[in-house]
Every structure is written in structure tokens, then in C-alpha cells.
Amino acid sequence: MSQTLRLCSSSHRISNMPDILKHCSNKIPHLVYIVSLNYNSMLYVLNNLAAPCLYSQDEMDSTPMVSSLLNKLANYTNITQGAVEHEEAESEDGIQRVTGPQMGTFIGVFLPCMQNILGVILFLRLTWIVGTAGIVEALAIVFMCCSCTMLTAISMSAIATNGVVPAGGSYYMISRALGPEFGGAVGLCFYLGTTFAGSMYILGTMEIFLTYIMPNAAVFKAETGEPTGMQNNMRIYGTCCLVIMTLVVFVGVKYVNKLALVFLSCVMLSIMAIYAGVIQSAIKPPNSPVCLLGNRTLQNSRFDKCLKTELINNVTTPTQLWKLFCEGGIENATCDEYFTHNNLTEIQAVPGLLSGVISDNMWGHYGQYRAIVEKEGQSSERASDNTNDISYYVLNDITTFFTLLVGIYFPSVTGIMAGSNRSGDLRDPQRSIPTGTIMAIATTSIIYLSCVVLFGACIEGVVLRDKYGESVKGTLAVATLAWPSSWVIVIGSFFSCCGAGLQSLTGAPRILQAIARDGIMPFLQVFGHSKSNGEPTWALPLTAAICEIGILIGSLDHVAPILSMFFLMCYLFVNLACAVQTLLRTPNWRPRFKFYHWSLSFLGMSLSLSLMFVSSWYYALVAILFSGCIYKYIEYRGAEKEWGDGIRGLSLNAAQYALIKLEEAPPHTKNWRPQLLVLLKLDSDLGVKHPCLLSFTSQLKAGKGLTIVCSVLEGTYMAREADAKLSEKNIKAAMAKEKTKGFCHVVVSSNQRDGFSHLIQSAGLGGMKHNAVLMAWPANWKQAESSLSWKNFIETVRETTAAHQALLVAKNIDTFPTNQDRLAEGTIDVWWIVHDGGLLMLLPFLLRQHKVWRRCKMRIFTVAQMDDNSIQMKKDLQMFLYHLRLDAKVEVVEMHAGDISAFTYEKTLVMEQRSQMLKQMQLSKTERGREAQLIHDRNTKSHATLNDKATPTSDRVHMTWTKEKLNGERNRHREAHMTVRDIFNMKPDQTNVRRMHTAVKLNEVVVNKSQGAQLVLLNMPGPPKNKGGDENCILSSAECRQLHVCLKTGCDT
Secondary structure: OOOOOOOOOOOOOOOOHHHHHHHHHHHOOOOOOOOOOOHHHHHHHHHHHHHHHHOOHHHHHHOOOHHHHHHHHHOOOOOOOOOOOOOOOEOOOOOEOOOOOOEOHHHHHHHHHHHHHOOHHHHHOHHHHHHHHHHHHHHHHHHHHHHHHHHHHHHHHHHHOOOOOOOOOHHHHHHHHHOHHHHHHHHHHHHHHHHHHHHHHHHHHHHHHHHHHOHHHOOOOOOOOOHHHHHHHHHHHHHHHHHHHHHHHHHOHHHHHHHHHHHHHHHHHHHHHHHHHHHHHHHOOOOOEEEEEOOEEEOOOOOOOOOOEEEEOOEEEEOHHHHHHEEOOOOOOEEOHHHHHOOEEEEEOOOOOOOOHHHOOOOOOOOOOOOEOEOOOOOOOOOOOOOOOOOOEOEOOOOOOHHHHHHHHHHHHOOOOHHHHOHHHEOOHHHHHHHHHHHHHHHHHHHHHHHHHHHHHHOOHHHHOOOOOHHHOOOOHHHHOOOOOHHHHHHHHHHHHHHHHHHHHHHHHHHHHHHHHHOOOHHHHHHHOEOOOOOEOOHHHHHHHHHHHHHHHOOHHHHHHHHHHHHHHHHHHHHHHHHHHHHHOOOOOOOOOOOOOHHHHHHHHHHHHHHHHHHOHHHHHHHHHHHHHHHHHHHHHOOOOOOOOHHHHHHHHHHHHHHHHHHHOOOOHHHOOOOEEEEEOEOOOOOEOOHHHHHHHHHHHOOOOOEEEEEEEEOOOOOOHHHHHHHHHHHHHHHHHOOOOOEEEEEEEOOHHHHHHHHHHHOOEOOEOOOEEEEEOOOOOOOHHHHHHHHHHHHHHHHHHHOOOEEEEEEOHHHOOOOOOOOOOOEEEEEEOOOOOHHHHHHHHHHOOOOOOOOOEEEEEEEEEOOOOHHHHHHHHHHHHHHOOOOOEEEEEEEOHHHOOHHHHHHHOHHHHHHHHHHHOOOOHHHHHHHHHHHHHHOOOOHHHOOOOOOOOHHHOOOOOOHHHHHHHHHHOHHHHHHHHHHHOOOOOOOHHHHHHHHHHHHHHHHHHOOOOOEEEEEOOOOOOOHHHHHHHHHHOOOOOOOOEEEEEEOOO
16 A cells, blocks of 8 residues: 555544554554544544455455445446557566556456447347347357357467566467467458448448438438448448547547446446346237238338228228229229238237247248248238339348358457457456456357347247338337337447447557557558557548448448458467467466367367358458468568567477478488588678679579578687677678578688588588588689688588588689579580589579579580590480480580590590490380489489499499399490490599690680680589699689689589
8 A cells, every 4th residue: 555644633532543543554554643633533534444444455356345346437448548558668677657547357358348249230130130040040150159259268368368468459469479470460450350340330320320210311212122222321421420430539539438438338228128128028018010911021111000991980991001002092993913812910029028939930031132021821822913012011131141140240249359458457467358358258148149039039030030120110120129118229229339439440540550560561650650648640540541441331231241351360360379379388388377278279260260251251262361461571571570479489390390300311312402501701891702602592592492601700709709790690681682591600710621611511400401512712812822712622622522512613703693683695504524414414404493594595515535426425415415304405525535634534425335335235215214314313312322432333333124134234245345444444643734734625615615605514623632733623623714604523413
């Protein structure tokens, strides 16, 4: 209790006064009292101290004083209080300051939920739904919808009690549980649902006003069964009502607050009048006659007596009803055939609870558009003339069916979020939200279910199906049952709809403001602005404009399914959030509300989705598409929010599962793709030295597969921790600029060679490891002071080869095309010199998938001696490419024997040698094609399954025939095989002069043939075993100047 100074005065000494004050002072700290004055002052002291002294604190909390309860009811409001966002209203010490009054469960949650759930559908459409669907199907509709909201409330209670609930309600709960993408999509759905709910309430208000209060105020006269005139009236008056409500909300929410208790009282009085009318109908049913012609229901607003003729002064006189169907006098009248052949019957609109009418209303009576409302079981004689005027009967204004009624009814159970939306104003949200919401849903479900049964048991079926009360002189159908007067329901429902519309126009802009302030959708940022008191400014006009769209639809029956979709989407994701969090079992998921289970959440999610498609499948698709577009937009713009959401936890679990599955078996060759480890170098400012290397990576990968971008800083991690973080930040920025999707890692090592070695060995995780290394050609390698650069390069080549990984080296990388360039024409040249071409063939295919290289053609060059059969070699190579499903132009370059080293000659003749072997073994065309594919598959195996013995021999070629056949073929062609074996036995260990001469000659040919190519791909010779020849190795690989060259070495794919 706050520090208080109370001056207690008394002029008389009272013996037990010190004891009383002593006892009170123990309960009220810092109490200062002075006893001196008179008796009246003493009574003041006793009256003010009796309550806190005689009753304990627990008793005061559980059973508040009557004056306190009345004071809270007087200050009741159904909108979120507190102008300043509660998440921002925190003091420097982190303690949250709440500016609004602290409310309990009853005032803060139960009553707002009750007021939002009980509304326009109960008064205007529930009787029509009962009469059309029947009691059984109406109970099914109510049960399905109430079950959906109850399951959603259970999931919402679990989320709301898992930690501190911020102000903002359902949007904050969903976004913090499912992440910014889902949060933004569902938040906008909730906003649109609340906005269209405002349209529905305004249309309901205008329907009550124009149909039941002042029907003469209609601008357009509506014909029976023709909704156009009525819709135009709704549009005009609805727009005027929207403007007035928007101005009220804009001027000040305090005026809406002052009327909140009035609106709540109207709802409660109307419901009490319904139940009182049911009791009254069992004792003495009201007199509300309904006139039937045959079995057809007549509009009794056009006549006063349900008679064809009447006797006045012993003279038979036609009535007003006669004049509607007949022309002329009684003797020579020309009457409607159906009117002539059928009698008039007068029945009571409300037969009463004990009348037995419940049996007639048990099953549905669906009808077509403009069908006459007829009473089953009533005798009737059909007319032969079908051209009768039906404007005097009660007609269906729409075609009715079960799913339509579900969509119209569902908005009546929305409003369960009213308590969670006020979470910042509650004394104990974690206790009040579950208790108040579930109690409100249970109470309203009982009201709806009982109303379905009572309406069917008390009101005549034709009156129930009469949507606008035309058979009871334009009286609201449910109002015919009310006691003491039908005007209690009419006036109560009118003010109830007005209040609900004002609350929607007040709450929807705040939801949009909360979404805008989160910053996850940049185009909504302007709607985050507010006035000095925190009320939204620009969000209110947008809400009014969207609300006007619903009003222009002009029909409550057409607007209700729209907002049903948005609310169902919201409820679906609330259940999804709870189910995901429960199944993930994250340590932070510890709700105080224990009566939840993932199966209940899954059932609620399934029920929400089912109700969406049951209500309106096309609206459901539109709502799902809308949410999907918002999700992808937030994902595309890159929401930088990190809320520890469940979707991220689900992604981590899925990634862990996938990595474990990848570890179980090596990948198949059909699933092989280059997984790149990109080795970057940084400049003195820790920026990326070759950004075009990242562009080339994105062009090669196109976002598919694994990409790990790494760099090495020299030094110790303790000394260069800040530099490492800055470098990683710069690399990520460069990757984002070049649209390179992958991971980034910076290592601090004593020297670059060890750092790159560690990365080659340990980069990746589990089965997600790289199989190829991409790096740039060492710069300034010719300079003496840069010898360390090319020596590190050679060591990287050695370690990559030892790790059985491919190495891609980009030469002249800074002149490579960027992602913004589009190569209109040109070629990608592949020089197939060394090895037999797995990855070398795959690289141009992958590059041509990107829009930069899409228009480039592929050319393949291979080298042969002058005395070789170049024509046959070209044909064999074309057939090989055909079976590999690659489109390329093949060209065989002939060189003198002296210009081709033994090493190059050995590898160049591999295809010729295998082709000759296939022919000598007399294989069929199909077998040769299968053998070519087998050769490719053998050379596209992962590095994990490569044989350590990389030196090929002719007797180890894998064939598709049996071992016995192979041995027989070897015996028949021993001489030919000896020749091939002699070729393979040629060793490349010639003198360095021979190799340099070969490199110069070959490079001259490459420059001559590929001078106009956009990119040249060729094999780089492997490093020598003797480190003394490193300089010669790099010299032999560096002769292609002024070309875009990608050199490849190491293990092929």
C-alpha cells in the first residue's frame, strides 16, 4: 500500500482506539495518526480503516468491494487502453511502466470477449439460419465454429502464458512465435478481418435502421426479392455512417470509451429479453399473426386482414388482400388462379415453447433464389399458370445451401482475441487471458446452442426463413419472441452494432500501426506514425477506405464470408504456432497454462482450414494466396528481425535431420554438383579484393548447392578478433551485393598457407562438405618479392589434390562479366587436354544456366598428332557428347609430335584408345552408348569414393560385360592391347625444357583458336612431386594472356 498520511481526530478518549490503530498500523506501513478531535472524525477513521483491517489482502483480491466493482464497470471500455506502446514504455532499469488502469479477468477479458462475440449475426441472421438449415444442421454449424474458436483459445492461452505478453495481442503472439514472415502475413489478415468486420457491423446497423426502425427513409424503393434497391440504400447510408464513425474515432477515442458500457448493456439486455420471451411464450404466446395463401407466406404489410372478403353492413366487400390478386368487382372479378383455388390461413408467428413446432423445424428447408417461402404440411393446390405475380409473397433473396450458412455464421464467434489485444492493460495477463477467454467462449457457445434450440422450438418455420420479417409486418424475427417489447431487441441490436463498428474502426488502425512499427514491411512504415497521445493517424484513413470497400458490396451476407476467411487464417496460424512450439520442445517453451496438447492445436488448425474451404473455396484460395504473397515479400526484402521464433527452430531441426541423413551414405553420382569452397583475399582495409570472384560463383551455382566463402587473416585470434568480425561483415555485404547465396567464414591463422589448409580440410559440416575449391590466380607472381604468393598457391594446389578435390582457378578474374552484364554472343571454349573431362564438361553447362552466359555457345577442342585419324576421333567425341546430352561444337586440333609431350599425348588419346577397344570388342551401338555413360559416371563420382590409385591402366577399365568375355577378348587382341599398354606406360617425367616447350606451343594454339571466346576452360597440369620445379609449373600455366581463363586441376567429378 502506498505511503499515506491520515489525520485521525477525536475529542474523546476511547479505550480500544489505540489497539485498533495499532493493529491497523501493522497492516498499513507509514501510517501517522493523531487522536484529538471529535466523534465524526473518529467515524471517518473507522470507515476508512475497517475494510483493510477486517479483511485480509487475499479476501480483498478475490471478493472486491461493491464500490470498487461498480467503479470498474463505470470505467469499462472495450478498446486497448494506454496511448503509448507498452513495449516502448520502459524505464531505464528495464521495468515496464503501464499507463492504463490494471484490469482483472472479468472486466478486462470476459466482458470484451462477450461483447465482441455476441452481435449482429445473433440478432439478424441466426433465426434465418435455424429456419433454413433446421435445428440439427444449425447445431452442427454452431458446434463446428465454436469448437474451432475453443481450440484456438486453448492454443492462444498456451502462447499467452509463455512469458510476458506484450501489448499488441494476437499479432505479437503470432509474430514472436512464428517469425516475421508468418507474423506479417497473419497480422495483415487479422487487420483486414477486423476492418471488414467494421463493414459488416455498419451494414448490420443500416439494415436494422432501414428495415425495422425507419423503412420510409430509404432512397431507393426495393422490390420484393430484388436486392438491388436495398443494396443501394445500404451503400448510401453505410457510407454516411462510416464517415461519422471515422470522425468520432479521429476526434478522440475517449468518446468511444464513454459509450462502451452503453453498448455492453444493450447486448446484455437484448439477450435477457430473448430468454424472457421464451419463458413468456411457454406461459402465454404473443399474438403475431402470419397469413398463408395455401402453403405460401404472404407479406402482410400490404393488407390489414387475412381475408378475401368481409361482411360490412350485410354487404360482402372485397378486402385489401382481394385487390392485390383480383381486378374488378366480386361478380365479374378476374383473379389470380392460385388465389382462387386456395384458401387463406392465419397462424401464429410464435406458437410457443410447448406448441410442438420444434418437430417441423428439425430439418433444413433450402431454397433457390426468388423461391417462395412455403409451409410444409399445409394443403395447397398448384396453379397451371406459371406467370403469376409473386411479388406479394415472401421470397428468398439468395440461393441457400449449407456451406453458405457456415460462412455467414462464422463471424458471430469471432472476437476471441479481444482479451489478448488488451494484454498490456491487464493486471495478470497470464492468468486473465486463458480464464477470461475460455469462459467467454463457453458462455457464448451455450447461448448460441440454446438459442438455436429455443428459436426452433418457439417460432414458426416460415417466420424463421423470413429474413427481413415481411410476414410479421416488417418486424425483426427474433424481436417477435422478445419480452416485454420487440423494440428492446431492435434498439438493443442497433446500438450493439454501432458499438461494434466503432470498436473495429478503433482497433484495426492500432493493429496496422503495430505491424508498421515492427518495420518488416517497408511500404507500411508511413502508417506507423501517431499523434502525440499515441493514437494512429494515417492508419485510420486507410482503414476507413478498406471498410468502404466492404460497404460498397452492400450486403451483409456477402461481406461475412470475406472476414471469415481472414479470421480463419489468423486462427489457423495461432494453432500452428502452438503446435510447432510444442513439438519442438524448445527450452523456452514453458507455458503456465497446462491444458494444451499439440494434437488439439493440430485439430484446431485442420478445422480452421476445413471451414475456410467449406465456407467459400475461392475466397479461401484468395486468402491463402494473399498470405503467401506477403510471406514471400517479407522473405524477399529480408526481414532483419530475430524473435527466436518456432519456424527458425523448425528449420534447425530439419537441417539437423537432413545432415544426419546425408551422413548415412555417400551421394549418388546423379545427385552430384560442385560444392564450392571460395578462397577470398582481402585488401589492406579488410575489403574483398576480387568481388568478381563472388559474381562468378553466383553465376556458376545460381543459388544451388553449397557455397562457403572463406578468407584468412594472419596473426592470432586474440589480437585480431575485431578484424575477423569486420572482415566477415564486409564479405557478407559483398555476397549480398553480388547475390551470392552461401555461408561466410573468416579464420585467423599464423600464416595464409596454414589457414587455407585448415579450411580445405575442415570446412563444411557432416555430409554438407565442399568437393571443389575456387580461387583467383595469384597476382604479381613474376615479381621477386611476391614469390610467397605463388608458393602458397602451389601448396594450395597440392593440398587440394591430396584431398581428392577439384581446384578451379580463375585467371584475369577482375575482367570477368558481372551479374548485371548480358553477353549477347560468344563462346565458352573447353580445351580437353588432360584427364577425361567430367567437371570440365559440366562447367559450361552450369554457366549457361545463368542469364549472363545463356546466349554463349559451347566449343570443345581436343589435341591429336598429325598422323592420327582426326576425323574418326571427332566422330567419337561427338557421339560421346550426344550420350552425355550436351550440345557443343567439336574441333580436333592437330599438332606435330614434337609439340605434344608424352603426358599430354597419353591423356589426349584416352578417348581414341577406348573407342578403338569398343570397336575391337565388337559391341553393339546400345552397348557403346551405355559404355560412354559408364565412363562419364565413373568420372563423376564424389571425392569420398575415389580410389587412391589414380594412375589408369588399360586392364582396369570397367566394362559392362562379364569377366569371362573380357578375358576372351584380351586373348584375341593381345597385340592391340600391348600397344595401348605401351602408350599408357609412357611417363610424363621428361625434362623441364621439353615441358616448357610443349606449354609454349600449346598456349600459342589456345590463344590463336580462342582469341574471341568469352571464357576458356582448360586443365592445369598438376604440381610436380619435386618442389624444385614449382616455378616451372606456374610458368607453364600462365601463358594465356588477355583471355578469361578458368584452369582446373585435381580430381575430376
